[in-house]
Amino acid sequence: MTVQELPGAGASHRFTPPAWSPRTDAAPLLPDPEPYRVLGTPAADGLDPELMRRCYAELVRGRRYNAQATALTKQGRLAVYPSTVGQEACEIAAAMVLEERDWLFPSYRDTLAAVARGLDPVQALTLLRGDWHTGYDPREHRIAPLSTPLATQLPHAVGLAHAARLRGDDVVALAMVGDGGTSEGDFHEAMNFAAVWQAPVVFLVQNNGFAISVPLAKQTAAPTLAHKAVGYGMPGRLVDGNDIAAMHEVLSEAVRRARAGGGPTMIEAVTYRMEAHTNADDATRYRSDAEVEAWKAHDPVALLERELTARGLLDAEGIQVAKDAADAMAAALRDGMNADPVLDPMDLFAHVYEEQTDRLREQAEMLRAELEAGNE
Amino acid sequence: MTTTTAAKPVAKPATMAQALGRAMRDAMAEDPTVHVMGEDVGTLGGVFRITDGLAKEFGDDRCTDTPLAEAGILGAAVGMAMYGLRPVVEMQFDAFAYPAFEQLISHVAKMRNRTRGAMPLPITIRVPYGGGIGGVEHHCDSSEAYYVATPGLTVVTPATVEDAYGLLRASIASDDPVIFLEPKRLYWSKADWSPESPAAVPGIGKALVRRAGTSATLITYGPSLPVCLEAAEAAREEGWDLEVVDLRSLVPFDEETVVASVRRTGRAVVVHEAGGFGGPGAEIAARVTERCFHHLEAPVLRVTGFDIPYPPPMLEKHHLPGVDRILDTVARLQWEN
Ligand SMILES: Cc1ncc(C[n+]2csc(CCOP(=O)(O)OP(=O)(O)O)c2C)c(N)n1
Numbered sequence: 001m002t003v004q005e006l007p008g009a010g011a012s013h014r015f016t017p018p019a020w021s022p023r024t025d026a027a028p029l030l031p032d033p034e035p036y037r038v039l040g041t042p043a044a045d046g047l048d049p050e051l052m053r054r055c056y057a058e059l060v061r062g063r064r065y066n067a068q069a070t071a072l073t074k075q076g077r078l079a080v081y082p083s084t085v086g087q088e089a090c091e092i093a094a095a096m097v098l099e100e101r102d103w104l105f106p107s108y109r110d111t112l113a114a115v116a117r118g119l120d121p122v123q124a125l126t127l128l129r130g131d132w133h134t135g136y137d138p139r140e141h142r143i144a145p146l147s148t149p150l151a152t153q154l155p156h157a158v159g160l161a162h163a164a165r166l167r168g169d170d171v172v173a174l175a176m177v178g179d180g181g182t183s184e185g186d187f188h189e190a191m192n193f194a195a196v197w198q199a200p201v202v203f204l205v206q207n208n209g210f211a212i213s214v215p216l217a218k219q220t221a222a223p224t225l226a227h228k229a230v231g232y233g234m235p236g237r238l239v240d241g242n243d244i245a246a247m248h249e250v251l252s253e254a255v256r257r258a259r260a261g262g263g264p265t266m267i268e269a270v271t272y273r274m275e276a277h278t279n280a281d282d283a284t285r286y287r288s289d290a291e292v293e294a295w296k297a298h299d300p301v302a303l304l305e306r307e308l309t310a311r312g313l314l315d316a317e318g319i320q321v322a323k324d325a326a327d328a329m330a331a332a333l334r335d336g337m338n339a340d341p342v343l344d345p346m347d348l349f350a351h352v353y354e355e356q357t358d359r360l361r362e363q364a365e366m367l368r369a370e371l372e373a374g375n376e
Numbered sequence: 377m378t379t380t381t382a383a384k385p386v387a388k389p390a391t392m393a394q395a396l397g398r399a400m401r402d403a404m405a406e407d408p409t410v411h412v413m414g415e416d417v418g419t420l421g422g423v424f425r426i427t428d429g430l431a432k433e434f435g436d437d438r439c440t441d442t443p444l445a446e447a448g449i450l451g452a453a454v455g456m457a458m459y460g461l462r463p464v465v466e467m468q469f470d471a472f473a474y475p476a477f478e479q480l481i482s483h484v485a486k487m488r489n490r491t492r493g494a495m496p497l498p499i500t501i502r503v504p505y506g507g508g509i510g511g512v513e514h515h516c517d518s519s520e521a522y523y524v525a526t527p528g529l530t531v532v533t534p535a536t537v538e539d540a541y542g543l544l545r546a547s548i549a550s551d552d553p554v555i556f557l558e559p560k561r562l563y564w565s566k567a568d569w570s571p572e573s574p575a576a577v578p579g580i581g582k583a584l585v586r587r588a589g590t591s592a593t594l595i596t597y598g599p600s601l602p603v604c605l606e607a608a609e610a611a612r613e614e615g616w617d618l619e620v621v622d623l624r625s626l627v628p629f630d631e632e633t634v635v636a637s638v639r640r641t642g643r644a645v646v647v648h649e650a651g652g653f654g655g656p657g658a659e660i661a662a663r664v665t666e667r668c669f670h671h672l673e674a675p676v677l678r679v680t681g682f683d684i685p686y687p688p689p690m691l692e693k694h695h696l697p698g699v700d701r702i703l704d705t706v707a708r709l710q711w712e713n
Contacts, residue, residue: 079510079689108512130689133513148514149472150444180415183443185475213420214441286419345694352684359653363682367694370701 031226031238035270038245039307047245049313055092055244056308057322059301062088062112064326065121068333069111072125073279077337079130082109086242086274089300090206092116093247094174097255105144105157105175109206113176114143121329122336131341151181154190154203161199161258172258174202174251180211182225191266195232200258202251203229203266206241208273213286229266241269242300245307272298345371385572392540393563396426396502398571399544400464404434410548411456413440414449414466414502423468424504424563446476450501454483457497464548470505471514477522484553485528496551500544505533506599506649507681508561508696510689517686518650523555524626524659531626532580533557535601537567539624542577550580559599583630585637589619592643592709595634595660597623600647600697607702616706626656634660635667642673643709647697652680674710 038044066085072078084091095116098104106113111124119141126135127146134145144160147153157175164171181187182205194201205225209216222228229236239250247269254265272295276283283292308314349356349364356364390398404410412430414422418441421428430439442449446467453463467473473480480501488496507516523531530552534540540558547554569575578584586601587608594604601622608618621637623630638644644664646657661676679697687695 079512127512127688130510130512131691132688148512149474152475180444183445183448185445185447211415211444212423213416213418214444218441219443281423282420285421341690343690345691348682348684348687348691348694357683359683367682370704371694 029230029233029235031224031229031236031268033238035238035240036246036250037240037243038249039243039303044245044307044311047307047311049311051248052245052304052308052313053318055096055248056304056314056318057325058092058096058116059088059244059304060319060322061326061329062092062116063301064330065112065115065333068330069121069125069128070275070279072334072337078125078128080128080278080280081125082278083273083275084109084112086295086300087206087208087271088112089244089247089304090204090241090269090271093244093251094176094204096248097251098172098174101142101169101171102255103142103144103157103160103171103173105153105160105173106146107150107153107176107178107181108146108148109178110176111146114141114146117141117143119143120336121333125333125337129337129341131343132347151177151184151186151190153177154181154186155193157203158190158194158197158199158201158264161194161201162197165200170200170259172200172202172255174204174255176204176206178211179205179207179209179216179225180214180219181205182228183219191229191232191234191264194264195234198261198263200261201264202254202258203264204251205266205268206271207268208241208271210273210277210286212277212281215286224268226266226268232266234264234266237265237267239267239269241271242298242303244300244304271300385570387568387570389566390537390569390571391564391566392534392537392558393424393426395537395541395569395571395574396544396558397428397430398574399541399548400427400430401433402571403462403464403545403548404430404438407462408438409460410462410464411438411440412464412466413442413453415442415444415468417441417466422466424560426502426558426563427466446473447479450476450479450484450499453499454479454487454497457499458487458495462498462500462548464500464502467501467503469511469515470503470517470519473501473503473519480529481526485526487528488552489528497553498548498551499553500547500550500556501553502544502556502558504558504560504563506557506559506561507686507692508599508649510692512689513686516692518648518681520557520626520648521650521655523557524656528553529627530554530580531557532624533559533598533626534624535559535562535598535622537565537569538575538577541569541571541574543580543624546579554580557598561599562602565602578624581625581628581630583621583623583625583633585619585633586622587618587620589617590641591616591618592645592706593619593621593634593637593641594645594647594702594706595621595623595637595664596647597626599649603697603699604647604702607699607706610699611703611706614703614707618706623660629660629663631663631667634664638664638668638676639671642671644668644672644676645679645702645705645709646676647679647702649681649696651683652678653683655680674708677705677708679705 091112123135157173161173226236418431657678
């Protein structure tokens with residue numbers, strides 16, 4: 001077949017496109033020029049004191065959790081820990097805005113979000129301790145396995161939310177990813193699917209300044225990451241990730257919108273990773289102490305504490321109560337991690353297929369014989 | 377007989393990591409078309425510090441921190457190679473190369489073939505691989521079976537400091553795409569080695585007998601070489617004198633060295649960390665059987681990782697082929713009493 005013979009070619013090839021109607025809602029899709037803030041602004045007058053006190057308790061607990069987990073790496077109890085010190089407001093707000101039936105899709109850094117959602121800290125840290133890849137039943141907690149390959153969990157979140165919608169459930173999926181992860185193909189594909197399907201998903205990008213050593217400027221040339229949302233046809237919100245009141249408000253709004261059938265939202269939380277990428281990283285190679293120092297003045301825990309104290313919503317006693325609860329959590333975590341996990345090497349073969357193959361049975365027998373010989 | 381008058385540079389202990397870095401440095405210094413790129417390879421020097429100092433010496437354009445996107449990195453390298461550069465790409469860990477597989481299989485491996493030889497792609501893809509370092513999920517895969525099953529790719533893996541340098545130089549110089557598998561648990565292994573006059577090593581496609589023996593041949597590569605050498609020492613107590621062949625290059629496969637060894641010893645065991653079913657050992661065992669059938673005293677056996685997803689760190693010791701498992705297998709080689 002030549003081009004002339006192609007249907008629609010030749011004289012009648014002049015194609016008249018159907019009337020094109022531009023989206024009328026393009027402008028509202030655009031993110032704010034500055035990260036949205038509540039704490040320290042007049043908007044803080046409208047804060048719900050009860051909610052903010054809960055946020056405060058969670059923040060203090062989250063900070064303590066980070067400190068305890070880092071201490072556990074020094075004692076050799078945890079193989080590795082990617083800290084979220086400085087990012088606690090994002091982690092906690094993400095967990096707080098979800099209903100029980102909703103799903104959280106965390107990245108490897110987001111164990112705190114899982115803990116804030118109610119997961120036992122020891123279970124959240126199993127992957128990083130090294131005894132099993134996922135230390136909990138994802139269905140029971142509605143927390144997907146912590147994803148180590150970056151951005152790969154995002155299409156999963158879209159699929160799950162879409163399926164829930166097809167089944168008539170008003171379930172929302174909230175997926176977390178770092179600034180670096182937004183460069184991955186999976187990020188783009190997930191955003192596009194979500195928008196085309198109008199899936200009830202919230203994408204939370206924690207822009208903590210670096211992907212290991214690579215700063216945001218080498219990751220993207222977009223004015224903000226939130227701008228990326230516009231191209232897919234979903235709103236992009238730019239938020240101060242250290243302001244838990246702003247995070248809670250923007251995330252709740254996105255979850256509400258998703259649940260009501262309004263489609264996905266992408267939120268860029270501007271925050272900062274105060275500690276190294278993991279305990280194995282040397283952050284002095286790629287950033288200055290001065291930069292880290294500057295961010296200390298914008299600490300998420302201190303920000304809320306200042307606001308609440310100034311408004312008379314928090315006193316020394318309230319601070320002490322939060323601290324005691326955090327200490328109790330840390331003590332339980334320490335005890336849980338100090339107990340040596342009891343591992344059964346036969347588990348290696350238990351979960352590869354529903355029914356064990358002959359080959360795996362043979363290999364299991366080989367290992368069993370080795371273990372028995374070793375125990376003699 | 378000739379005597380050299382030039383003072384011999386002193387060999388100092390160097391790690392495999394240092395030798396790899398030096399190979400890239402020397403290649404970049406000699407050839408301005410060599411470019412190193414990947415995640416964190418610049419300022420940080422890579423998460424294993426293999427590219428340490430390259431960005432400082434050659435600038436960001438020659439040693440580039442890319443956006444975090446493996447398909448993008450490898451896809452961009454394809455275009456760069458099409459335009460005459462020699463990209464050396466770092467994939468941060470074995471399992472993080474998978475997003476790039478479409479680029480690898482559909483384009484990198486096939487470009488020469490699709491263009492009837494008009495457009496070779498001289499790309500070196502460095503992949504830290506294998507376990508034994510206590511890494512969490514997705515940091516320990518032995519992914520060599522995927523690569524060796526893809527026609528068009530050269531697949532090499534060094535096990536010594538000398539080879540790390542020599543094979544990487546040869547890979548960068550190759551006009552074909554090379555998957556350069558770096559056994560990450562050997563990164564800190566040391567040898568007396570001189571970067572000023574590195575010993576010449578046999579090039580890509582040549583296997584080496586690392587230990588001569590008469591009773592049986594252990595055929596291995598990369599991270600399992602030191603384990604096999606240790607097993608061969610231990611085997612002396614049992615009265616076995618084991619030969620150890622280091623493949624160095626999986627594709628092309630040096631059939632002659634392997635066959636010659638097995639014909640001498642009459643028995644063979646293939647050892648690798650990757651799962652056994654469909655693993656490189658299956659291919660090697662088949663070839664040895666085809667070529668050595670009448671010399672074999674026993675079937676070719678394999679000691680491999682189990683056919684399971686890579687286990688969590690606390691269980692990996694059970695999965696990885698160790699000295700005892702190798703000796704147990706050697707014991708099954710139909711010895712007469
Ligand atoms: C597909 C993939 N490539 C590379 C890596 C290795 N890696 C782990 S974390 C990381 C940086 C991630 O940065 P970002 O997405 O900004 O998240 P953050 O660590 O800051 O939370 C990299 C490159 C990975 N986990 N997955």
